[in-house]
Amino acid sequence: MTPDPLGTTVPAPLTPDPPTPADSWDRLVSTALVGTARRAVPPTPDLPETPSAEGAEALLDRAALATVRRAAGYAPGTAEPVTPDPGGEPARIEGAAAHRLSLILAQRPGLLPEWLELVAASGREVDRANIPALLERGERDSRLRPAIAAAVGTRGRWLAGLNDRWAYVTAETLPGDAFVEEDWADGGPSERRRALAVLRATDPDAARALLEAEWDALSRAEWRRLLLDTFSVGPVPGDAAFLDRVLDDKAANVRGLALSLLTRLPGSAHADRLRGYVREHARLGVRGELVVDDVAATRTDVLRDLALVVPEASRSGEVFERTWSLITHAPLDVWTDLFDTTPGEVFAAADAAREVRLRDAFGNAIGLQGDPEWARAVIGFLGQGLVGQLADTARGREAVHVEALLGVLPAEERCAAALAAARDRSRAKTRDADLAHLAQAVGAPWNRDLCELFLDHLGGPAPKHGRSPSAYRSLCDLAAERLRPEHLASLPEAPPRGGAEADAFLRLRELLRFRLDMHKEL
Amino acid sequence: MPGRSVVHVSDRWSTDDVWALAPDPPSRKAALKVAKPGSWPQSGVITDPSGAASAVWGECKGSGAKPYLAAAHLDGDGGPAYKCSCPSRKIPCKHVLALLALWAQGTVDVRDERPEWVATWLTGRATRQAKAAEKAARPVDPTRAEATLREREKAVAGGMDELRLWLNDQIDAGLAEAPKHRYDHWDRMAKRLVDAKAGGAASAVTELPGAVRATGWPEVLLERLSMIHLLVGAHRAGDGLDERTRGVVRARVGITTKADEVLADGERVRDTWCVLGARNTPTPEGDMTAHRVWLRGTDSGRLALSLSFARSGQAPRTPFRVGTEVSTELAFYPDGQRVVPVADGDTRTAPPPRGTTVTEALDAFAAALAVDPWRDTWPMVLDRAAPAHDGDRWHLVDPSGTALPLVTGVPWRLLAVTGGHPSTVVAEWSPRHGLTPLTVWDTDGKVDAL
16 A cells, blocks of 8 residues: 555544434443453443343343444434545556556666657557556656656646655746746745746746746755756756856755866857866876876865865875866867877877776766767777777676766767677677677667667577577676567577576567567557 | 466466466476476376376486485366475465476377376376265265254354353453453463354454554453344344345354355346456465455445455456456355355456445445445445545545545555546545555456555
């Protein structure tokens, strides 16, 4: 049972409103407690005559009569019905598709995002009976909230109005939403967020002006973060000055959010200051290697611009953390300008420094700043070492974050890079593991060639070298989500390998079949 | 939730059909692990003369030295039956599910030879079914049956007499010491009643220690004792009672009437029966699930209760699906309420049933108490009922504003389906605990089992 949001606990048994005068019943109870051996049965003038006149039987007769009279004479109360949902009658999914949603909610929550996407594409809403379970899922998984808010429709928002824990539904914007002044002026935190996000989509500068005017009055850091988060969809150049101010916020997570937004505005004064810090600290060493001097703890200007706290006592880890943060957030163009060279050469210089963390910081910067030119250069530099980096990451060693690099590239290019790496046969000894790592790192979606590669591997015989049941299993699990369901037809019916690998293979087939049905229904 | 109707197709099932048999999701997951041909060195399909599958069997490699022997009999009377040598108490177990899944995928072949254990099981089933059919067809020796019955009545009467004295003793001595009594104080009386073949009265006594633990226990305990006392008195009154009440009393004391007796002698009513609502509750012993289905005759207005039992974790079988109506003849038990269907009826989707106000429903309940004062569940079909909240608990309220409280916390599903709009709602009423909504028809007339 869902806990009651209205604060009532499990209801106490009803206290009936007895038509029998309470005192008569009370006398019977107290006599029963003492015992009829010691006390005479009390008179009960309000009850009809009963067969026995005295003793235990008379008491039980009368108690039974009172009990039945009470049950039969239950007096109902009155209550005001809830204000009903004024919403219309939108198209809803029904039948098999509704049943499948119940199955997914109960047994396969991993498929929920895909299912919600299909429902959104079909322009329909979920069946009403499933709304409470779906809203409950959104309580636990905030990433699903926008999709859930859209899928549950007006009925879901009405229902969420009865439960505080489902208020997130009203914080999400929906297609076709218009800015409502009153929601911003008088609404609760989630309504304000929604109003701001709606305005932000059409007039980002006006939205910023509203938030800026209100900013100092927002006493709770959580509210400031919630509202500032609406800037995440495309910060605009005009935001820079305001965000720069927010870097002085009291709360660390608000400062961090402001910094990550500023990092996406390379034309800002803040970006220029970071470029300046890089020029102060970076140079090439005698071997042509990149040297980045430690950022001193006394440089409060740098620390402030990187949203870092001033350290009390320096520890070696913290010193590098400052360098890492500087490389991550400074616009990448400063490096090519400074050394008048290409991204590939800069990365080569970082590699030559024999400080893995320096190299990895560049990988991180590229991923965060989403720079495809740099990503291409680094992937080119790594060449056949790409898979090795993935293996190191999987083992928890310091390595370039290849997944982030690939994530920056367009889908086709990403898949082509993964395919090229997979075709490198020099690492036959770790075949299963390498493919599992690549499958993970390349992200979704997979193009046709990549699907075929994985299908061949999953459905083919185990490799002579490099067989790993655990890696095969993770590849199966990933493929179950990322292959297109039609690919079921390309897999053999019987598992090509035995033991635990056969289980994984059958699970893969089962999940693809489930998804195939799911796509047919919606 | 209505149980899935019995699969009669003896063609090969789909995998979905197989998974629908799983008693719970974990069983299904476990079955998936065993559902690979490699785990089944021996398996086969036995066909009937027409070539349709009649049984599937297989030997599954387990962790021990001996394989688990699993089989499913698909076309026996009374639906599919399963057997497995594993210790699992779930029916069907993961091995049977896995075997059927493999069969559904087409990886179990038809084989003419069958191992001895399969042959023994199938022959045993056939013999038992034939015996049962023969017994049903054979007229019972009337003198002997009557003697058995008399003996039983005598035993029950003896037990009830003792119960009467025991109840009087409790009241004479006073209930103040009741919380200090140990279980065997109550248990001795309950066991005596079981020996006297008065299982229903025994259950009522077994529930007394629970009443002692309740808040306001003196009142609850006196209520329960007085209702058992009423049952003893009613049993003694015997033929002096109205016929239906006598049926109720005998059923509540624990004198069971067999379904075939009901089919042979019971009152029969032919009507279009609207399936109002269904509910699963654990039996007092906790090891079984009772599945209650409430029906109402469209022409006669007669209420009927179909009751079926299943082991916990198994879906009870019932021919009735909520939201449909069935044209059929029902045979009533002597209590005038419990029924068995005489034949399979013609089932179709039904419009929302006609409902009443809260006051009318309470009147009907009071009238039902006149026949069966021990009753604590009663179906109500409420017309234009809307969810309401009074700041403390949730209610259902009719258009006049008259409200009955709900047992559950927040009726989320009812709220989601109706959006708070007045709808036809079927609920079970208990004056002690409140309303439990069972079924709702939304504004489009679409049914939802809650």
